[in-house]
Amino acid sequence: MTYRVHIRVVPRAGLLDPQGQAVEHALAVLGFEGAGDVRVGRAIELAIDAASPEAAEAAARKMCERLLANPVTEDFSLAVEG
């Protein structure tokens, strides 16, 4: 079975995120009040052939730990579809 996996990678909380700060500033300039704590990360989507959703999630987790996220600076979360 093929599972669609949605992965979010964001800068670790507490770590300086200059992109997030720039976006936050731009939002304020545009008049969007009350938007704060902006973090800019990346979204990765992929399809995994696996026997179960659990197996797909385990595989995706390994991919994140090994390549898709930097354990020093980033946190990730993932969701398996279907």
Add this chain to the structure above:
Amino acid sequence: MVRVAVVRFPGSNCDWDAYHAAENAGAEARFVWHRDTDLQQADVVILPGGFSYGDYLRSGAIARFSPVMQAVQKHAAAGGAVLGICNGFQILCEAHLLPGALVRNDRLTFVSRPVWVRVERTDTFCTSAYARDTEMRIPVAHGDGCYVADDDTLRLLEAEGRVVLRYTRGENPNGSVADIAGVSNAAGNIVGFMPHPERYADPLTGSDVGAGFFRSIAGWIPGGATRSIP
């Protein structure tokens, strides 16, 4: 004669500069392609600057898994010397051969200009030609040069004197924590930094204050103590 291997990744662009600086200093340089696993008996491996694999995902993240990096890991584990310059430093951090990581510059802009740095660790294969606390102005050219590490790692780096280069005279160009421009592993055989001494290693390019890094390498005695060549 010290043998230097300059690794070329797709996107490396300081490979010839590093090669030239090593040869000029009296070392014997050769190129090694990223798909090769034979370092050609190199004593010193240089991972040069550039944008390996287009900096896709994160700078250095893809290059880290190149076939050649397995050979570099083995070389380093056996005490061989490895120097990562700019993108090479990013690759070494991604490969966990050096602690910490390099993230986007704090002002988000690509910085390309000479900056002041201080040499703080001089007992390594690539800094032995300098007196401790030598200050020099050498170029940086990077978008992802902000060095970060967790507090425990930073304490360890400072306590063990493993900060090799530090930005000085208020010139931190990227927001690096503690003005760190380069670090080493504990043994000192793995060094990475953001500045580009190979660009200031020949009067032809305006300055040769960075040539000492390559004189250090050329004078390094593999497996032995470092000696400096004036």
